[in-house]
Amino acid sequence: MIEFWLCAGLLLLTALAFLLIPVLRARKVQAEEDRTALNVTLYQERLLDLQGQHDAGALNAEQLANGRDEAARELLADTEGAQVRPIQRTLGSKIPLIAALLMPLLGFGLYQHWGAIDDVERARTFADQPKTIEEMTARLEAAVKNDPTSAESWYFLGRTYMAQERAGDASVAFERAIGVAGREPELLGQWAQALYFAGSKQWTPQLQALTDEALKGDPAEVTSLGLLGIAAYEAGQFQQAIGHWQQLVAVLPVEDPSRQAIQGGIDRAREQLGEPAADVTPAASQGLTVRVALAAELQAKVQPSDAVFIFARAVSGPPMPLAVKRLTVADLPAEVSLSDSDAMMPQLKISGFEQVQLVARISRSGNATAGEWIGSSQPVASKTTELQQLLIDSADGKTP
Template sequence: MIDFWLAAGLLLLVALSFLLIPVLRERRAQREEDRTALNVALYQERVAELQSQQAEGVLDAAQMDSGRAEAARELLADTEGVAPARVSHLGKPLPLLAAVLVPVLGLGLYLHFGASDKVELTREFAQAPQSMQEMTQRLERAVAAQPDSAEGVYFLGRTYMAQDRPADAAKMFERAVNLAGRQPELLGQWAQAQYFADNKKWSDKVQALTDEALKADPKEVTSLGLLGIAAFEGERYQDAIDYWNRLLAQLPPQDKSREALQGGITRATEKLQASGGKVAQAPATKAAALLKVRVDLASELKAKVQPGDSVFIFARATSGPPAPLAAKRLTVADLPVTVELGDADAMMPQLKLSNFPEVQLVARISRAGQPTAGEWVGRSGPLASSTTAPQTLTIDSPDK
């Protein structure tokens, strides 16, 4: 903070100079006025002396005029170059008072409205923390300085969980949800922290949070893992196996937690078998949908489009939400082209091609780059989302 205060001090000196320079100039002008008044008094004294000598008969009229002229020349020489006196309407007290009040008022306003705490935090975060406790203290000060930052609140909650402070973490995740909205990941983190804060006791609140998270995103990993833990602790081993298998399917092959998760599934399987139960076979996974379509432009339209016009190719459910289930964006210059639309191109996790039995293919040209409205369009008839045969789609009609 030293460099900041040095810079502030220099700016303050510049501001004060605008107030003090006029005062110094006024003092200089006063000195010049005093010198002029002295010269005038000396001139008058010299003239009086000449008049006295003339009255005594020492000087005649010619000598008197010569002496008066000499005194006048000396007065003019002494006063030459002196600027005319300036009239000040402010006086001396007001600028001096302002010179005192400006720094005091500026400091007060900065301490009230300024961001010295944020400047200090920025300097601290530029250096790596030496311990987890130091990192926690930094995050706490950051949240205090920026209480509306959902990201800061979220990371503080994660830090509290790492320090085995689930009650504090639950408060932070609840706060993050209020700031950023009820996002599935935040709901899952909140539910997990609340579960451990309640000493691993399942509650209606935790159930509601996990239900809401999985409804918005069936692949939300924290909720799946938590439900598996709760099921295992409640000796509902088949449920634990099912939840953990769903979680295992979401983890990448190189994820280090896969080994621990697989170990939990193995232990749940052993306990289920030891109690006389039998592991239920997981339902067959629905095959991922993949549609292959060749898109071309009608010959009569080639002179009416431009190479840079956007081309949106998408599939949407014939009975269901109007939003595209899978989409790709190209340009007219790419036509003709063959593309694949599948579950990997889903716009939202819960809206996949494989979740809808029948879809329609659409290709739209939009000069403005808007996927919902354009100049020309081509549409297919209804077809099954499980179709494997290549499809052909021609853009040939005005988009109405």
């Protein structure tokens, strides 16, 4: 902000110079003209004095002529070097001064009306990568406060809230995004998903209407298809869940790493129906798969309900996690998949970095950034297909 106002001040001084320099020059020329006029007046008075002395008989003709010559030489000496320039008096000297005084006020008023200082502030705010998800949330909250008409800011704020398991806040953010951008299928799907988790996974007529509207606008809307599959599975409607998830797999790109997680859901639904699991294609096996276990010496120090956060972060890049999954101690040991579909921010994906570090943290308070116990891996290639082993065996003394 300081740099902006310094640049604006320099531009203002430059503009004032164009107005004030001609005024100052005009004053200098005026002073020269005034001095010349005074010298001429003195010269004329001197001639009248010499003529008076001659008429009174005090000077003869020769002395009169010599006196006139002497007065003329003095006049020439006094006016030597003076340059008489015509002064443009059409506007007068006061108008440029008034304009110079009004210009800062006029410029400030016009900038307040048409300027984009808020955009400049937002650009500076997001210039540096946030170090934590809490910092990212604070930035987005400030962005929507400064510009409530930014659908993009509301959307990313909703995604960030979902990553923090703040589904109620996320539903409000997605609803605001829809109010600005319109009822876009993707936004409707995200809103429905947030409402579903905020409502303790209870399916409602509102959720059905939102997903129906989203799929009517875009039959390949992935969030709605995935949500319908989850809701059907939770309700024990395994055949319907398989149908929704198969539709989702059909519209996803072959290289999409989230296909593995979806295929895993389909396989679990088939097991519930007593059907054999389908073969997983190589394309569906993409993503980082990690097996998380708890060290034996920590078994008595944790509770089954303690939250377990498994995340991947870039070895060379922003310190905030790229992708996160949440389990409980009761789920351990467990295998989870971390892929681009789990990205906390669309522009920060696992595939965008050559190496990542895998971390698992146990937090009794449910805080993803601080806990009691932790386990971490050595740097691994982000495109590796080998199963990674992660053991939680150390006291947690720092945040990610």
